Amino acid sequence: MSEEINFPANEALATLLRPAFGFIDAMALKCVVKLGIPDIIHSHGRPISLTQIATQLESNSPGHRCLARVMHVMSRRGIFASTSSLENEILYDLTPSSRLILKDSSNNPSYAPIILMLNDPELLAPLHYLSFTVTDGGVAFEKAHNCSIWEYLAEKEDVNKIFHDGLACTAKIAFRVIATEYKDVFASVQSVVDVGGGTGTTAHEIVKAHPHIKAINFDLPHVIAIAPKYDGVTHVVGDMFKAIPNGDVVILKSILHDWDDDDCVKILKNCRKAVPEKTGKIIIFEQLVQQEGEGPIDDIVYASDLLMIAHTGGGKERTEAQCETLLKIAGFPRYRFIGNPGLPSIIEAYVE
Structure with a gap:
């Protein structure tokens, strides 16, 4: 007779692991700040694709795969907004939160x-x-x-x-x-x-x-x-x-x-x-x-x-x-x- 296995409820598990994985959110946020991604999107003036973001980075060979995953996490957290273009390409835009980390100006101090x-x-x-x-x-x-x-x-x-x-x-x-x-x-x-x-x-x-x-x-x-x-x-x-x-x-x-x-x-x-x-x-x-x-x-x-x-x-x-x-x-x-x-x-x- 097999022994019954009690799996944790998804809600309980998520409550436990959310703070455990909190460092990922923090490091992803630090990543987009250091790379200046909010400013890249802002200077573009409209929603921007991953490829367009990558071409603006100070790198000869930007890691598109890693960047895509960072942006996905940050979009889920509300730091960026994401939509699909007519070509079925993901476009990223600023949110009120990411506007807070744009480069400092006299009117809008940056966080x-x-x-x-x-x-x-x-x-x-x-x-x-x-x-x-x-x-x-x-x-x-x-x-x-x-x-x-x-x-x-x-x-x-x-x-x-x-x-x-x-x-x-x-x-x-x-x-x-x-x-x-x-x-x-x-x-x-x-x-x-x-x-x-x-x-x-x-x-x-x-x-x-x-x-x-x-x-x-x-x-x-x-x-x-x-x-x-x-x-x-x-x-x-x-x-x-x-x-x-x-x-x-x-x-x-x-x-x-x-x-x-x-x-x-x-x-x-x-x-x-x-x-x-x-x-x-x-x-x-x-x-x-x-x-x-x-x-x-x-x-x-x-x-x-x-x-x-x-x-x-x-x-x-x-x-x-x-x-x-x-x-x-x-x-x-x-x-x-x-x-x-x-x-x-x-x-x-x-x-x-």
Whole structure:
């Protein structure tokens, strides 16, 4: 008598294997970004065939078979749209998602650098040690590279550039949020300090839009070393745990999620000292955890939370209530939360 074999239900198996194969989606996306395929399609001005894409690649013998399979996967994920021509040839077109990774322009910041940063092999390596973090309580990044992420970036010029290029693209996007939600926020402001401002993109965008403002981009030496010169922006080297330059407004963009609660309070207290006693405020950009959230953006925030654990150990994405607690401890009794349907969310906190 044969023994009955119980095969897993397709839905259960797909639920299991979808995240297991998630790295394929990530690498296929990185592939199309590195090859500039969205820009090839965009420059063509209409749906384009695989052969037409291949002729635009910087290659003497492009691999049509591999390219076809990459494009098929990316089309299934909604990155590209695909249709059949009259000649029964597959044609590819842009979607709203792939338009986000077109080359940067003054009006449309590109997400391409953040895709390359998130999928850099050296920055991905710590994620292989998440189990170590669970069992030993250590920092996955340090297990992978024998030093902290900040020490690593200070030593590795190539990774440092990839990392801060990724942050720079999100800085442009963050400023567009400011410009939309805060139409008059800088009208009476004379000086702005961007703490951990990377290569100065946010400070540059603020000064371009408000030439009367003097902006300080404040970061560590290895970051300022690769920062371009911008009119109206002063690059200042320093340590936010020791002191922060004075300004009417201090900006913290994706800074607090890198640190544990105690370190966040130290940073915020130094921000409190840096702004005017009566009128000072800080503007915080963070991906806030919505405890009841079940949408695709919420999935990204929870994934980012794991990334913070892997990269920094003590960092995490926080709820609005958790941010409020940190602000009150640090001397910011009043705040205004501006809900943003995308990423990030904005918190404006005041000293009075």
